[in-house]
Amino acid sequence: MASVNTNAAAITALRTLQQTNATLDKTQNRISTGYKIGEAKDNAAYWSISVMLKSDNKSLSTVKDSLNLGAATVDTMYQGLNKAKDVLDEIKAKLTSATQAGVDRKAVQEDIDALQDQLKSIATSSNFSGENWLSVNSGLTGFDPGKSVVASFSRNSNNAISIGTIKIDTSDIALFDTKAGSSMGIVSTQSTLSSDGVDLDFGGNAATGAAPALQGLDTAVAKAGLDVGALAAAKVTLGAYTAAGIDKADKLSFDLSLNGSATKTITVALASVGSAANLATALQTAINDTTAFGTGAVAVAADGSGVITITSGASGSASSVSFSNLKAVDGDGTVTTFAGYTALNGVAKFGAGSANKVAVTFNAGGVAPAVLQDGEKLQFRFAYNGDLYETSVKDIVAATDSADAAKYATTLQAMIDGAKRISDGAVLGSGKVGATRTSATNIDIATVGAGPSQAVSITKVTVDGVAATGTDANGLVVATGSYGTANDVAKTGAIAAPGSSGDTISFDLTVYGDNATATGSTATKKTVSFVSNSTQANNAANLQAALDKAFGVGILSVNTGTGEISTIKTGPNVGLLMGNLVVTDGDGVLSSSIGLTTATVSGVGRDL
Structure with a gap:
């Protein structure tokens, strides 16, 4: 429905501008990314295909790299085999000449020894990227003569991926195997010369008995044929x-x-x-x-x-x-979690009875009027932990609101819970400050929390808009809170010994109260560091020594059975706060060589 305030032209222009901006955003996105479909929102189906193809392209690039690496490895071995073949041809020629009578076999043997060393050098140096297929050791644990080179990457109609490889058996091409007694290695195995089906000695006769010293082709003990010797x-x-x-x-x-x-x-x-x-x-x-x-x-x-x-x-x-x-x-490479310390990290612990309170002397008799009367309007302000709060005005019904200390305490509690902070109007709520009847003539207005950070005081009390004094508000007057006189110590709670010895545990410990240090300061923060022990008593002893070093003897005590840390002196303000827990592997002492x-x-x- 149109109204007198409708501007049809402006609305049309706005919609056109919105469409133009949307198109411009899409175009700018395509320009910046280089893709027509850069995100799933552009076209979910095509985007999914694009992502899969990009991934496959990277895999194919890796296959290409693997093929190049495999080709280089195979080429290295091929060149090594070609060189070895040339050397073997020379050895064959030397062996042939050794069968002829009158040949200096010692000189022939020296030539063959040199050629054998050349073969070993060729095999050992035929190494590419840590791979050597010509000189192997089949005695090593996990040795596998089979080698493979990645050759292909494919995806079938069901989107299942498969990797193709080319298999190479090095047992067929290895020149040497350093394992004693191995049958692998083309030139490291023993061969026997024969002529017309008869085994030949190095002199050309049938092999019987020992070969002449220094005249055979054996480099160690006399055997028929060629032996590379003991290793x-x-x-x-x-x-x-x-x-x-x-x-x-x-x-x-x-x-x-x-x-x-x-x-x-x-x-x-x-x-x-x-x-x-x-x-x-x-x-x-x-x-x-x-x-x-x-x-x-x-x-x-x-x-x-x-x-x-x-x-x-x-x-x-x-x-x-x-x-x-x-x-x-x-260290031993293992850092224990130290759950007992971690649970205490950042959690303040104070002695019980250290709440801050204002005592209200309830006067139900004596000076008249003894009790707030029907229709009188009560209101007061109080400070809690540095913030100022004001209650709403309470219309007193004497029989239910102020007839005795218990009823008056209930009235004050309701007014405190509903009080608003002067700075921003936030409601205090319950569980922060309590009003409790302690006797027929006394009510305590006290912080629920404990410790030196807790404070409450009454800053203003009015009855019918007039400042109240004495018994005008049943004993509620301007007053500053004070701490109780409880003598409880502050304790951290049980701390179990860690499961590992020799690690360094360090943490910051703040001690609140008159007993913070031997000099009597109200709050002292120290960094404590000690070496852990898996035995509870030893761990507690190490911790005690570290605390004594940081704060002085007689300030803190460690229970050898539970590991609990507690203050030795007592008072309403004592407290402990652990923070910045760090556990380091090792005790900072390095072994020698x-x-x-x-x-x-x-x-x-x-x-x-």
């Missing part, structure tokens, strides 16, 4: 164990690389280390962990002098051990 494992010596400077709440950390593998950081707990044998066991356990190198990768031993050695589980020139970056780590070398130590295996 020795890599080993490092770490120094002699010493207990000096050890803190059993700490750990030792070092970097370890085996047989050319990626370096891994090993961490060893010192809790049970008390001898060289204990240390060797701890090192062995840490290295054997499945997240490290696994069982059988090394052997750790301690001799009678306490010297610690680490020997690789592999042997031969491809065997290596590298030990470096030894350092002490403060306990005799182990801190420099990089490396060892490489060899052919004997």
Whole structure:
């Protein structure tokens, strides 16, 4: 329905402007993002397809990178095999010449030894991005000759994703396997020369008996055919164990690389280390962990002098051990939650009976009029914790409102709960200030809360608009509140010992009241720090020593059975407040290197 205030042209212009702004917003959004459909609200169906295609595109890009990496790896191995083939052709030629009579077989053997070393060098150096398919160690835990290269990424009609791979069996192409007795390795296995179906000695005759010394093609013991010889494992010596400077709440950390593998950081707990044998066991356990190198990768031993050695589980020139970056780590790596302390963090604790109160002497007889009369209007103001409140005017009905102390207390309580703050009109509400009859002639107006932060006072009392004095308002007069005389101490409540020893617990503790410090200041805040212990009595003793150091002896007490902190002196204002709780792994004391070398130590295996 149109009215005299309707402006049809303006309404049409407004709607046109709104449509223009909406179109402009959409266009600006497309320009800024580069997408016609940049969010689900633009077109939910197309947006969903777009997000899926973007994700697949990233996956395809990763597949491309994997193919490039795989191609580089395969090319490295291919080039290594080509070089090895050329060397094998030369060895074949040398072996052929060794079958002829009158040939200097010692010289031939020296040539073959050099060519064998060249083969090993080719195999060892055919490494790309940590992968070596030509020189392997099948004796390592978890060894798998099968390798795979990511080749494809696809999504079928049901949106199921599949990753295609190219499988490569390195057992068919490996030149060397450093595991003793292994049948893997094209050139590390023993071969036998034969002619017309008859095994040949190195002199060309049927193989019977031992081969002549230094004239056979064997590099170690005499055998028919070619043998690469026995192999020795890599080993490092770490120094002699010493207990000096050890803190059993700490750990030792070092970097370890085996047989050319990626370096891994090993961490060893010192809790049970008390001898060289204990240390060797701890090192062995840490290295054997499945997240490290696994069982059988090394052997750790301690001799009678306490010297610690680490020997690789592999042997031969491809065997290596590298030990470096030894350092002490403060703590055991586990920080307990310390729920007992956390529950007290930021919660003030005060002694009971420390409320602030105003005493009203109720006068029901004596000076007339003894009781507020029917129709008289009572109103008063009071201050509570720094804010000023004013009650509404109360029309007195003497029989129900002021006939005795109990009825008058009920009247005052209702007026206090409904009082409004002068600054903004907020209603005080219940549970803040109470009016309680304590005897037939006394009413206490007191804070419900306790502690030095609580305060109440009566600032103004009127009856029929006139300031009240004496018994005009049944003893309610202007007065300042005071604290009670209760002698209770302030307590934090029970604090259970943490489940871990050797960690540092620190927190801020504020002590309120006349006994805050030995000098008698009203409030003192200190930072308390101590080392935790899983035993309740020991933990309480550590905490007591820290409190005595911060506040002085005779100020606070710790219950050895419950861990509760309490004030020793008493008074209405005593209180405790804990805050800024911090738990740190370790006690701040670092262990020494306990005799182990801190420099990089490396060892490489060899052919004997």
